[in-house]
Amino acid sequence: MVRRYGVVGTGARSQMYVRAMLGAHAEEADLVAWCEPNPGRMDHADRLVAQLDGRAPARYAPADLERMIQAEKLDAVVVTGPDHTHAETVGRALRAGADVVVEKPLTTTARGCREITEAVADTGRAPVLTFNYRYSPRNSALKQVIADGRIGAVTSVHFEWALDTVHGADYFRRWHRDKSNSGGLAVHKASHHFDLINWWLDDAPVRVFADGGLRFYGATNARARGLGDRPERGTVDPPTADPFALDLRRDPVLRSLYYDAERYDGYRRDQDVFGPGITIEDNISAVIGYTGGASVTYSLNAHSPWEGYRVTVNGSRGRAELEVVERAAALPGPDGRVVLDASAEDDPTDGAARAPGTRLVLQRHWEPAEQVPIAMGEGSHGGGDALLLADIFRGAGEDPLGRPAGHLDGIASVAVGLAVNASMETGAPVRIDELGLPALEPRGEASCP
Numbered sequence: 001m002v003r004r005y006g007v008v009g010t011g012a013r014s015q016m017y018v019r020a021m022l023g024a025h026a027e028e029a030d031l032v033a034w035c036e037p038n039p040g041r042m043d044h045a046d047r048l049v050a051q052l053d054g055r056a057p058a059r060y061a062p063a064d065l066e067r068m069i070q071a072e073k074l075d076a077v078v079v080t081g082p083d084h085t086h087a088e089t090v091g092r093a094l095r096a097g098a099d100v101v102v103e104k105p106l107t108t109t110a111r112g113c114r115e116i117t118e119a120v121a122d123t124g125r126a127p128v129l130t131f132n133y134r135y136s137p138r139n140s141a142l143k144q145v146i147a148d149g150r151i152g153a154v155t156s157v158h159f160e161w162a163l164d165t166v167h168g169a170d171y172f173r174r175w176h177r178d179k180s181n182s183g184g185l186a187v188h189k190a191s192h193h194f195d196l197i198n199w200w201l202d203d204a205p206v207r208v209f210a211d212g213g214l215r216f217y218g219a220t221n222a223r224a225r226g227l228g229d230r231p232e233r234g235t236v237d238p239p240t241a242d243p244f245a246l247d248l249r250r251d252p253v254l255r256s257l258y259y260d261a262e263r264y265d266g267y268r269r270d271q272d273v274f275g276p277g278i279t280i281e282d283n284i285s286a287v288i289g290y291t292g293g294a295s296v297t298y299s300l301n302a303h304s305p306w307e308g309y310r311v312t313v314n315g316s317r318g319r320a321e322l323e324v325v326e327r328a329a330a331l332p333g334p335d336g337r338v339v340l341d342a343s344a345e346d347d348p349t350d351g352a353a354r355a356p357g358t359r360l361v362l363q364r365h366w367e368p369a370e371q372v373p374i375a376m377g378e379g380s381h382g383g384g385d386a387l388l389l390a391d392i393f394r395g396a397g398e399d400p401l402g403r404p405a406g407h408l409d410g411i412a413s414v415a416v417g418l419a420v421n422a423s424m425e426t427g428a429p430v431r432i433d434e435l436g437l438p439a440l441e442p443r444g445e446a447s448c449p
Helices: 012-021 039-051 062-071 083-095 110-123 137-147 190-201 219-224 252-259 380-394 407-426
Strands: 003-008 029-035 058-060 076-079 099-102 154-164 205-213 283-290 295-304 307-315 318-327 357-364
Touching: 003 012, 003 062, 012 029, 012 039, 012 380, 029 039, 029 062, 039 252, 058 062, 062 083, 076 083, 083 099, 083 110, 110 407, 137 190, 137 307, 137 318, 137 357, 137 380, 154 190, 190 283, 190 295, 190 407, 205 407, 283 407
Parallel strands: 003 029, 003 076, 029 058, 076 099, 154 295
Antiparallel strands: 154 307, 205 283, 283 295, 307 318, 318 357
16 A cells, blocks of 8 residues: 655755665655745755656645645654654644654654653554664664574673764764764764664663763864864855865755755755864763663764764673674865765775774684674665665565564654763662653554654
């Protein structure tokens, strides 16, 4: 059965879903409406639809969300707007009679978690979360090792995530740089990571102690390192060779989505990462305790020279180690610039001391180490995005790994991020049950529409 969809928020994040609805999932999904405050971004979305041989969806402003759902007879909406808008949008859409697919994070505040939970209780409809990292074969392989009991009962986890000076820097030039919009990297980015931990352990977090700060980006750090005066944005004349600058005019998609659309709302996608006004952290360290007794040490660095992550899971029977190098080095090109999308070109460091790739090693007590095979697929995240989109648009079947995620999973991941923020602010440990969140319950309540 073909279901009628609307998309709320037509920025870059929406494009994966648009392409899916007009491509691989055209027989399951009919894209019929946009809901977006910026006409320039809707123009870009219309052009994308035309390129994919689709018909232009109807246009609505955010204030008309309910009218859009009723007038267009929508079965579901995909929510890809800024994080701080998620709770209100999800609640309104559910109450208007539509199912909801929402980008992570679910929301950015405890109040938002309560609002969504109340809407779920009032309507009997539960939103679906798009935790695509669960579907990445490398992360699924680690989940399988743990679920099969190959390392016994988990006692501790160490999780280190490195964002490089291209991808990591990007959070400090966009709306994410304001914590009131994004919840900071502890909520926006680490919702991925904390969800993975919750899912790998099949357990609920209890308490968090964290430390962190803005130690590399921002005006104060720039002055301390003697960087001198800098332009307010990366799109300047004459063009600069600064690898931290992003000139929106150099990329046709970024130009269309943001630079040409500035006249409607004034939003600048290319703010200086060493400018004033940044209220999020670029270094975060945390210790997380779980109901079942496992403890987790977590670190996030957003100015690393390479990008990827390392996970070590210790258990009563052994240890599993996952290492992923997504980009081995952020290297400027001949013009002094770097490519924003790590997948846009071959990594020139292939074969060097640090090369892109993935390795999962299992070693049980009294046995030699063995490398666990990972069945990689085609496309983004090792084929994980395609698997996620299939669950969203075709419906999730039985999954022994429990990859489909719902709002309770979203709350559990946001809970850790909120506790990290609270602990960084106060310098004290924070209990999850003191944050004013809905009670965390066992995983696995999701059912993709």
